[in-house]
Amino acid sequence: MIDLATLKDKLAEPCQIVITTHHKPDGDAMGSSLGLYNYLIQKGHHVKVISPTDYPYFLQWLPNNPEVVIYTEKEEESKKLVAEAELIFCLDFNALSRINELGEEVRKSWAIKIMIDHHLEPEDFDDYRHWSINASSTAELIYDFIANRLNDGNLINKDVATCLYTGIMTDSGSFRFPNVTSNLHRIVADLIDAGAENWRIHQQVYDNTTENRLRFLGFCLTNRLEVFREFNTALISVSKEDLKPYDVQTGDTEGIVNYALSISGIKLAAFIVERSDKVKLSLRSTGTFPANEICKKYFNGGGHRNAAGGASDESFAEVVKKFKSILPEYKNLLLQ
Ligand code: 5GP
Ligand code: MN
Numbered sequence: 001m002i003d004l005a006t007l008k009d010k011l012a013e014p015c016q017i018v019i020t021t022h023h024k025p026d027g028d029a030m031g032s033s034l035g036l037y038n039y040l041i042q043k044g045h046h047v048k049v050i051s052p053t054d055y056p057y058f059l060q061w062l063p064n065n066p067e068v069v070i071y072t073e074k075e076e077e078s079k080k081l082v083a084e085a086e087l088i089f090c091l092d093f094n095a096l097s098r099i100n101e102l103g104e105e106v107r108k109s110w111a112i113k114i115m116i117d118h119h120l121e122p123e124d125f126d127d128y129r130h131w132s133i134n135a136s137s138t139a140e141l142i143y144d145f146i147a148n149r150l151n152d153g154n155l156i157n158k159d160v161a162t163c164l165y166t167g168i169m170t171d172s173g174s175f176r177f178p179n180v181t182s183n184l185h186r187i188v189a190d191l192i193d194a195g196a197e198n199w200r201i202h203q204q205v206y207d208n209t210t211e212n213r214l215r216f217l218g219f220c221l222t223n224r225l226e227v228f229r230e231f232n233t234a235l236i237s238v239s240k241e242d243l244k245p246y247d248v249q250t251g252d253t254e255g256i257v258n259y260a261l262s263i264s265g266i267k268l269a270a271f272i273v274e275r276s277d278k279v280k281l282s283l284r285s286t287g288t289f290p291a292n293e294i295c296k297k298y299f300n301g302g303g304h305r306n307a308a309g310g311a312s313d314e315s316f317a318e319v320v321k322k323f324k325s326i327l328p329e330y331k332n333l334l335l336q
Helices: 004-012 027-043 075-084 102-108 138-149 159-171 182-192 198-206 211-223 240-248 256-261 292-298 317-335
Strands: 014-023 046-051 087-091 112-117 128-131 224-230 233-236 266-272 279-285 306-313
Touching: 014 027, 014 075, 014 233, 027 046, 027 087, 027 138, 027 159, 027 211, 046 075, 046 240, 075 102, 112 138, 128 138, 138 182, 159 182, 159 198, 182 266, 211 224, 211 233, 211 240, 233 256, 233 317, 240 266, 256 266, 256 279, 266 317, 279 292, 292 306, 292 317, 306 317
Parallel strands: 014 046, 014 087, 087 112, 112 128, 233 266
Antiparallel strands: 224 233, 266 279, 279 306
């Protein structure tokens, strides 16, 4: 581990920096990464953001998005960037498996690795850590890192603010989850003062859907929603065949699970989707119900207490069956 003074010394001179984030990045992952990018370039650093995979179109408008390198599209370039980096920022994840093959490249790199994250149980691969599970989002921690650790609040310009606002907004469910504090609203106020156009950001992310996507949501709610009142649980499960007529793209299934959770009395909501290579699971819960425990124990995953995910190599039908079969184990907690 290195201390803040050493990190500050390192950042005092222009250096080669890589920023990376978890695969299939969401609004917080991309907002944090490009927020930090737009700050670091003002200091004269040579910076690249590497995403392990592609990401939704409704995040591709973020300031300097064209500068992002996608590992699966440019493997050699990405490996070279990691190998030559002096500093690697690892944002919104804390286990190298979350960045796929890029994880091994980061592990063997001699760069100083900085983890900025808000997930439970961090792995020990970093040299400097700005980590809190109480943070609403990694973007909130990036704000704190720039403004309070590096004392560079004056460099939070419109581009930085726009990215960080996007991260906070998406990870806090538009400012409605329990980790939204008065302090977070003060940070958000600062971001708006710095130029973040809150209404425009909401529009770009949430009112920017394709007709297909909206119709697919309608299909899910009408035909694939199951409600298990005896367990206060709702499930939406969609097979590969279900996706085809709607030309479902990366990001199109994001947020569907929240509709299941919005039913009154529902404590646990699940979205199970059959992807080409595996079956992916998204869980959401309310109150103290530990969605992450189910993901960790049964679906090779993890996450936060109220928002977690996992994946399985078993068949789609098997995963759906398995999910239903574990509900009795949690009956007491679900009915509390
Ligand atoms: P989502 O359901 O939106 O894909 O993921 C919700 C949260 O669950 C993410 O922010 C992340 O913390 C966690 N998560 C999702 N998928 C995985 C996974 O495969 N492994 C782990 N460890 N966490 C995951
Ligand atoms: Mn996050």
